[in-house]
Amino acid sequence: MKISFLILNAYGMGGTIRATFDLAGAMSERHDVEIISVFQHADRPFLPLAPRVRLRSLVDLREGAKVRWPFARKAARLSAQESTLIHPEERAYASFNAWSDTVLVRELRRLRSDVLITTRAGLNLMAARFAHKRVVTIAQEHLHFEAHQPGIFEEIRTWYPKLDAVVTLTEADEHDYRNMLDGAPTRVFTIGNGLPGGPRPRSRQENRIVLAAGRLVPVKGYDRLLKAFVRVAEERPDWKLRIYGEGRVGEKLVRLSVKLRLHNNVTFMGSTGDIQGELAKASIHAVSSRFEGFGMTIIEAFASGVPVISFDCPRGPREIITSGVNGLLVPADDVDALAEGLIRMIDDEEGRRRMAESALLAARNYDISMIAERWEKSFAELGR
Known part of the structure; x- marks a missing residue:
């Protein structure tokens, strides 16, 4: 099975990145797994990633990065324009622009993975709108239900029924999404984050x-x-x-x-x-x-x-x-x-x-x- 994770920026640090890397690493033992980072601002990820997991980015923000011909002029022009596909109430809205809209839509329409797992509201909504129908689309919600703004909720009510599933991190969130999506074919599951295996250093409870x-x-x-x-x-x-x-x-x-x-x-x-x-x-x-x-x-x-x-x-x-x-x-x-x-x-x-x-x-x-x-x-x- 080919599994793709879509994440905002895999090159920083944070709980969503760490959890995604850990899950992708575990799944790569039995599946073909890749992480697609919408943005890339560094040469390599800050956090360790399992060698079997492929990592690629869509929009390169590194200094001196060039968009391949013949898209350079279009990229320069659209990068100066605001996003029209990401809702302004998405917490990372300022990161997006018209060029990232274009690149994301192209990627989602051509992606042929068996499963696509998206990791934040803006990307979940994009997958619901533009992913190929043969791809199983799963929205993973890392924010709790009540953290979303009213405009995002309206988008969720409109587009999440197009998704195959929503995975929440808590049972309380599962309950709320089930109520919101009542009558929709979208399944809702609770699956928490996990810890990678192997020995870990242990506190001696001696340091103050x-x-x-x-x-x-x-x-x-x-x-x-x-x-x-x-x-x-x-x-x-x-x-x-x-x-x-x-x-x-x-x-x-x-x-x-x-x-x-x-x-x-x-x-x-x-x-x-x-x-x-x-x-x-x-x-x-x-x-x-x-x-x-x-x-x-x-x-x-x-x-x-x-x-x-x-x-x-x-x-x-x-x-x-x-x-x-x-x-x-x-x-x-x-x-x-x-x-x-x-x-x-x-x-x-x-x-x-x-x-x-x-x-x-x-x-x-x-x-x-x-x-x-x-x-x-x-x-x-x-x-x-």
């Missing part, structure tokens, strides 16, 4: 480090984590917070850290290609998101024996974390509760170690081989 990881964007709520950590720094000054990732509010967060006088307790670590190794150096993983589609770093932390404290935000954390067993859930948006939870985990070393053992057990449920089998089962059901 709290780790947070993800894009430095408003939805991740690092402003709230910094405010919560003020109390931690005051009461447990020997504990440190390390924040991994890059993003558009990075400088703003650094300024907030200085304003809160956290310069001795908080370090912005930048990007890392070895999040498992960095997690193993920590004793607690903190998730301060305003909402999560799934929470990839939660299961990565579990796999390294690191319990997780998280806001009980919509929607992923509550389906992964069993509060008091492998981590803590605190009321959404309650910064004081987050601070209190951190201090409780810091002070209860014995309890934290029990949580770490439970986290390791929970991580087994997300082994990538099991996740790949669930995808293959969905392929078989769609092929009937």
Whole structure:
């Protein structure tokens, strides 16, 4: 079976890229698998990719990149025009233009894979509109249902019934998509993200480090984590917070850290290609998101024996974390509760170690081989 994944930009870092690479790698053991990146801004991917998985891009954004003749003039002209096929409320709308519209439509119309898996609303809608009818089209939703804007919902109601299936990361999202698509032939499945096999470094629960990881964007709520950590720094000054990732509010967060006088307790670590190794150096993983589609770093932390404290935000954390067993859930948006939870985990070393053992057990449920089998089962059901 030939399987194609369509992703916005495979050359950056982020949970969707990591999850796609891991799933593609697992599937490549039994299938012909490729990843199609709409955009390419670097010579090679930031994250590791299995050698059996082919990677190609549609729009090369690297300096000096040239569009092959005879499309150069057309590309230059259309690149200066706004996209008319991607909805303006798509979160990555600014990345698209009329040239990427043209290239995407051409690619989708000529693609003859057995299965096409698209990975965000804008690409899901494009596949519904333009993919060849013989291709099984599956939209994978990495954002939670309520994260979409009204205009995107209207597009989803119009075009998702043309898809063969929608795969959500949580059961709550599956319920909402089933209701929205009631009466449509589109199937809806819940399949979470998975963890690649192999040995991983494990936390010894000895380092006085709290780790947070993800894009430095408003939805991740690092402003709230910094405010919560003020109390931690005051009461447990020997504990440190390390924040991994890059993003558009990075400088703003650094300024907030200085304003809160956290310069001795908080370090912005930048990007890392070895999040498992960095997690193993920590004793607690903190998730301060305003909402999560799934929470990839939660299961990565579990796999390294690191319990997780998280806001009980919509929607992923509550389906992964069993509060008091492998981590803590605190009321959404309650910064004081987050601070209190951190201090409780810091002070209860014995309890934290029990949580770490439970986290390791929970991580087994997300082994990538099991996740790949669930995808293959969905392929078989769609092929009937």
